[in-house]
Amino acid sequence: MKVLAIGDICGSIGCDTVRRLLPSLKKQYGIDFTVINGENSADGNGITPSSAETLFAFGADVITGGNHSLKRKEICSMMEENYFLLRPDNLPEELTGSGYCIVDCGYAKVAVINLSGTIYLESLNASSPFHKADALINHAKEEGADIILVDFHAEATSEKRALGLYLDGKVSAVFGTHTHVQTNDAQVLKNGTGYITDLGMTGPIDSVLGVKSEIIISRLKDKNTSEKFVLADGKCMLNGCIFDIDKNTGKTVSTTIINIS
Secondary structure, X not given: OEEEEEOEEOHHHHHHHHHHHHXXXXXXXXXXXXXXXXXXXXXXXXXXXXXXXXXXXOOOOEEEOOOOOOOOHHHHHHHHHOOOEOOOOOOOOOOOOOOEEEEEOOOOEEEEEEEEOOOOOHHHOOOOHHHHHHHHHHHHHHOOXXXXXXXXXXXXXXXXXXXXXXXXOOEOEEEEEOOOOOOOOOEEOOOOOEEEOOOOEEEEOOOEOOEOHHHHHHHHHHOOOOOOOOEXXXXXXXXXXXXXXXXXXXXXXXXXXXXXX
């Protein structure tokens, strides 16, 4: 089974890039299942019902999230109603939504787990992603999952790597999101778990993490924090990773980095 995980979508321009590139990408690689991180898919960041519906319509089987998932209040009702729209499960329990779903594809059941890191994201008050992962993996196995995927939305590469190694052999794949910079370390860990530290982003190439570069340069160089983030425009890229998974063992056979424009 070929699983495609796509990195953070940046606004409507990123959604349009998914529309433009995803169908041919699926056809070229024979993709069976697609997970898209959509926490920044709305212009001005966050996710809205409109941007979520757009990504589902363009080919997402499951949409995962991160620290901006609940920024827009209008997403809350959809987060409660749509089982396949996730936010990190280790955020405080009183928040709307969840970070777990299982999809019956007929020939395999695919569980998707969404977790948040804690390093440099302390304001989220997230609980331990390690303990939460253990609990959700047990739940997925009880529900008969053949394949278990984990989107770990985290800042620190050390935390991502540590969770990946901790879950090696327990899940089919662990892919990092959040930094918007694709890492060159897609691999199969020694116990059969596919891994990449960060999928990257889907959005404008000539930018700083999707934002107009002059705004970020001004903020960093001159400490000018008055100017709001504005998404860049121009040519866009789609970043992600394909995990070729044996549905009988739940282990990843190979990984392929995706970086197309």
